[in-house]
Amino acid sequence: MQSSDRLDLTFAALADPTRRAILARLANGEASVQELADPFDMSQPAISRHLKVLERAGLISVDIDAQRRPRRLQPQRLDEAVDWIERYRKVFEQNYQRLDALLDELKSRPAQRKRARK
């Protein structure tokens, strides 16, 4: 899968409060479907559908050998999504820190400020 398609699946999976809550729960350790369903006012099939979306996005995995089939967080995919946003952030932040300095300079030079305003 292209990294762009992977990002689509990741961001789509994250765009739901129930699925984010499931990930937050799994960040504390593996859990069975029943354990994940308990805190929500939702049927087990409804939770299972959310888990499918998270699985397809590679955000969680299932331990099929264990009897209770616990779900586990797969942090790499989440890291990829964070990295992607972080790259954007860095590009802009470096420019904007220079702009901060320039604006300070312009503020301290009233003559230029007047001229700049036309």
Place this chain on the structure above:
Amino acid sequence: MPKPLEVTLPSDREVRVTRTFNAPRTLVWDAHTKPELIQKWMLGPPGWSMPVCEMDVRKNGKYRWRWRNDSSGKEFGFHGTFEDVKAPSRIAHDQYFDPGDVGGSMPANDPAQITLELSESGGVTTLVSTMRFVSKEARDGAVGTGMTDGMEIGYARLDGMFAGKPA
């Protein structure tokens, strides 16, 4: 202190950047519209300069930006047309990518749509820049140009320094 930069994804084709500046809106506007000011800050990572910055800031006016890597001499740029200009609060323009000799994964023929919105409250200006790409692939590729790769190397070096390791 300015609030940290915020990056959000309003849709699968858009990226929105929000940042505040401790300066009146007219100055932030000037810094985005006057070539001699733009060339002082819109430089990307260290080692790049902006030899070309032409701005005809009015509806249907054109602009052209070009950056050069000081060590390799490689260049790339953006150009386009202003579609909406409302000083000092809003500029909208299209943006064509000119890969020059740097390359990159942004499509050269399909322009991105850029909107810059400035609002001021109590001497603090909030900037909201929305970039709408032709596709999600273009959006995802837009950070993969030569310039951001160069920046990544710069940051990796810095990370190494802070970790107390040779970069």
